[in-house]
Amino acid sequence: MTLLPRSTRLTGASTTDRGLPNATVARLPLYLRALTQLRATGSATCSSDQLAEATGVSSANVRKDLSHLGSHGTRGVGYDVAHLQAEIAQAIGQTQEWNVVLIGAGHLGKALAAYPGFASRGSRIVAVVDADPERVGERVVDGLAIESADELDAIIRDRAVSIAILATPTHAAQEVADRLVAAGVTSILNFAPVALRVPDGVDVRQVDVAAELQILAYHEQRKSSPREEAVSG
């Protein structure tokens, strides 16, 4: 059994724009990851079943998702790995690198700043800022030192940042988010367990680790409780 997560509070797909379904967008990164692996193994083509296997999505769902791209697999053969990879990359904007600013260089922030997994997936952390003067100047990873939060506006404008990762304490999150938005950030990945208020046009995705555990706990509770087997009406 696997549970689906996903609080997707992004703008609903409207009928008039050519946008992909939200659920599909959320899965494209998974396909991309799988395709990269397949390519490394030398596979030139792959079937929807293979992608299903690698991602945990049903094969029918894979085909439906890819059909939204206008993708062209070949019946009886499958999808061309390299071609599909390029197509998905283009669809989700991985043909360019996205400059990201990380705010809050504490326990979590430092781990994220040091994470090499972003670079290979289209994002580049171009600055790490913190409000604590004592942390400013500290190097978190090669080529990346903690900068002062005072310079946030300048950093965002000068380095063409449109995406921010928010890893400050909860009590500072809303205030920081306001500053980010004012400086031009239009996407925020928020780790602070609080619902951010942002204007229309700004996307927020929330990662709440404690809540994830609570959801798991709910199901644990149900597993251990003696389930009433439904018999008759």
Place this chain on the structure above:
Amino acid sequence: MTLLPRSTRLTGASTTDRGLPNATVARLPLYLRALTQLRATGSATCSSDQLAEATGVSSANVRKDLSHLGSHGTRGVGYDVAHLQAEIAQAIGQTQEWNVVLIGAGHLGKALAAYPGFASRGSRIVAVVDADPERVGERVVDGLAIESADELDAIIRDRAVSIAILATPTHAAQEVADRLVAAGVTSILNFAPVALRVPDGVDVRQVDVAAELQILAYHEQRKSSPREEAVSG
């Protein structure tokens, strides 16, 4: 959210099944968080509008969710904060503490191990294990030292662990998951960007930070591209 498999067999379909809708379960932690805050401010009651405000969920959705609990607010007044808090806590199993084991004490694992936000929300990390002998013995937080991965089975059994947080490198994740399941773990929170294969009855929730950024990037791309403003109609 991000991954979803074939069988999500939560629907008992039986009338005696007390199961809550998945989407509702995912929001209960948010309500609980909001209620805790409200209680701290001294509010005795709150309306669905207030909860909506605090969580970012629509008020109609809040009411629908709470109605699934069999909870009864008072018309014209709202919900009793303390009572609702207790009711939600019971529904998602927060009347007990859940013992959690964390595997992989690297950058991310150490940050998670030091995070105080789990304790107040029903989970307690009772062990941190790592395969690197050099890390064994290191203290990550008061009362918690890194233990050897060899002792994983014993830890899980002796400390009544049913939930695991997986923070090892990607290449080790599936193997570790297999060991966890064999030792009796039935819920896994996985940070490694890979789709775990687990037997029925085991829940997996996936946190893929890089994928979150990719999803934001998709929307960024659409914002900046010369959007065809739908005029017709």
Place this chain on the structure above:
DNA sequence: TCGATTTTGTGAACGCCTTCACCAGCTCGT
């Protein structure tokens, strides 16, 4: 007591997403 006001609970409508079922198109062996 009564009417104005607030706020819940909920059936119904709606929309999104997944799954099903099956046809179309490709390869390969003979």
Place this chain on the structure above:
DNA sequence: ACGAGCTGGTGAAGGCGTTCACAAAATCGA
């Protein structure tokens, strides 16, 4: 050339979740 076997594309159906709209129930002031 042709049939057998794969595999993608896709309309239809069904399930799930959110939103709408409003009746019911409670409080309050006069």
